[in-house]
Ligand SMILES: [Ca+2]
Ligand SMILES: [Ca+2]
């Protein structure tokens with residue numbers, strides 16, 4: 563990668579997330595990767611394709627891709643390459659430092675997780691829900707161990723505020739032990 567303000571740890575985190583999102587391993591993120599993620603999450607949570615939540619899940623994943631592409635796909639070829647993905651995070655970090663706004667994209671990822679994966683309507687994520695999500699996304703991490711680190715107040719639930727704080731830490735932190743590093747992929 564050319565000149566970057568990202569630290570090696572940040573590059574590693576964002577590259578791991580990129581690889582997880584690149585479901586078909588093509589080396590670029592496209593709408594079909596995000597459609598396939600929706601399908602896998604739908605299966606993991608036992609939703610039929612006709613279920614209202616399954617349809618919402620598909621819509622929100624497709625929407626998520628287009629939000630990402632509108633900020634990241636600088637050469638307008640309809641897909642997001644790893645260098646484009648890294649530059650997108652680089653810009654989001656600068657914006658956050660200047661204005662202290664959370665990345666709208668990551669905030670939306672958190673909202674979707676709560677809305678679509680929260681099976682018991684508690685507006686928060688349990689360890690079981692988190693484990694299923696990681697599994698659906700192809701992570702081999704020990705979800706229970708990761709969850710215990712993520713759930714700082716140890717109440718057994720991750721609320722939207724906690725998810726946003728973790729996701730901000732994922733983006734910003736250069737501390738290798740920061741819990742937020744492990745939020746999206748379960749491990750690094
Ligand atoms: Ca791909
Ligand atoms: Ca592109």
Ligand SMILES: [Ca+2]
Nearest residue numbers: 713717719720
């Ligand atoms: Ca908690």
